[in-house]
Amino acid sequence: MVILFAPSEGKRCGGEMSPLDQTSLIFPELYARRLEAVIQYELLIQNGTDEQLSELFGIKDPKEFKRYTLPLDKAPTMKAVERYDGVAYDYLKYCSLSGTAQNYIDENVILFSNLFGPVRAGDPLPDYKLKQGSSIGTFAPEKHYKTLFSDALDTWIGDREVLDIRAGYYDKFYTPKNRPVTLKFLKEGKIVSHWAKAYRGIVLREAAMNKIGSIGELLALNIEGLIIHEIIETKKKKEVVYTIA
Numbered sequence: 054m055v056i057l058f059a060p061s062e063g064k065r066c067g068g069e070m071s072p073l074d075q076t077s078l079i080f081p082e083l084y085a086r087r088l089e090a091v092i093q094y095e096l097l098i099q100n101g102t103d104e105q106l107s108e109l110f111g112i113k114d115p116k117e118f119k120r121y122t123l124p125l126d127k128a129p130t131m132k133a134v135e136r137y138d139g140v141a142y143d144y145l146k147y148c149s150l151s152g153t154a155q156n157y158i159d160e161n162v163i164l165f166s167n168l169f170g171p172v173r174a175g176d177p178l179p180d181y182k183l184k185q186g187s188s189i190g191t192f193a194p195e196k197h198y199k200t201l202f203s204d205a206l207d208t209w210i211g212d213r214e215v216l217d218i219r220a221g222y223y224d225k226f227y228t229p230k231n232r233p234v235t236l237k238f239l240k241e242g243k244i245v246s247h248w249a250k251a252y253r254g255i256v257l258r259e260a261a262m263n264k265i266g267s268i269g270e271l272l273a274l275n276i277e278g279l280i281i282h283e284i285i286e287t288k289k290k291k292e293v294v295y296t297i298a
Contacts (some may be wrong), residue, residue, distance in 0.1 A: 054267055055210050056162045056257060057229070058174070059219040059250075061139025062111065062185060063125035066120065070177045077130070078176045079168065080205045085170055086197075091125055093192040094168055094183065098122060101190075102159075111184030121182045130177035133164050140247070143252030156260040162257070163206070165223045170198035171206055180284075185222060195225035203227055214268050218253040218292075232291050234268050239282060240297045252279065252297070 071077075075084040097105060103115045110121060127209065130136075134147050146148070147155060159175025166172055183189070201247040207230045218231035237250045238245040256276065265271050272281065282296040 054145055054161065054265065054272075055227055056260065057215065057217045057223075057227070057233070058162050058164050058253070058257060059223050060164055060166050061137040061142055063138040063140045064136055064180055064182065065131065067178050068131035068177075068179065068295065070130040071130075072127055073125065073130060073179060077162075079173045079209070080173070080202065081220075083202060083205060086096045086145065086201045089126035089213075090168055090170070090189065090192065090197060092275070093147045093189045095124065095182075097190050105190075109184065110182040111187070112182070120180070123180075125179050127179065128179035130179050132159070132174065133166070133172050133176050133178045134158055134162070135281060136178045136180070140250040141254035141257075144251045145258050150261060152257070153264070154258075157264055158257070160260075164191050165198075165219060165226045167194055168203055170194070171227060198226050199228075215266065216271065217269065218248050219254060220250075232288075234271075235290050235292045237292055237294045238279075239294060245297065252295070 075081050077088065078084065097109060098121065101109065106115070106118050107113055110118065112118065120167065134142070140164045150158070159173060159268045162174035163171050164174055167185055167187075168181050169178060172178065174276065183194070188194075206227055210229070210231060213231070214231040215231050217229060217235050236253065236256065238249050259274055259276050260271060263270070263274060265274070278298050279295045280298055282294045285294065
């Protein structure tokens with residue numbers, strides 16, 4: 054089973070792994086196409102106005118821009134799953150997992166970086182900042198990656214089942230060829246939006262701890278605080294609706 058997961062606006066700074074090179078990320082044969090996005094990003098950082106950089110980073114105070122000016126081919130890296138720092142990752146608690154559970158996530162989870170596109174959770178990433186939905190000047194990363202990386206992702210996934218627990222925005226980066234399973238969370242009959250990130254993190258953590266290999270195994274899991282309310286099947290996806298107890 055492959056799990057698709059969203060990144061986070063927040064990032065941890067620093068890193069102790071080597072800077073990126075062609076062998077660092079999944080799909081090394083497409084590394085040059087990733088660099089097309091990185092080059093546009095770094096050119097805008099070097100030449101953009103404060104207003105343009107504020108929009109790019111999603112940061113108002115120009116004093117905070119300096120953190121993101123180190124060339125990305127020289128910046129230290131850390132695992133992508135450790136780089137991201139947000140609600141879903143707080144509840145995933147990756148660093149507290151066993152080595153076996155961490156390896157499950159590293160190998161089976163694809164994250165969708167706004168700058169670097171699809172990467173494995175265990176792939177190294179440098180510190181960067183690109184606000185969700187922002188173009189890099191006239192360059193649209195989501196269109197770039199959907200056009201150039203979808204075939205590679207389809208081939209890598211093959212016949213495996215897909216659990217897609219990304220935020221809906223990341224459909225713009227990739228639409229699975231295999232009909233995915235998605236999750237929805239209800240609280241007192243109402244759809245949970247912001248805190249759905251927390252429950253996605255919880256589900257991923259449980260999947261890793263139990264080395265879940267199929268959707269059937271996932272549905273059989275007893276996840277504390279979640280009860281399966283219904284399963285809705287359409288031609289495009291299977292949606293599992295959980296009630297939050």
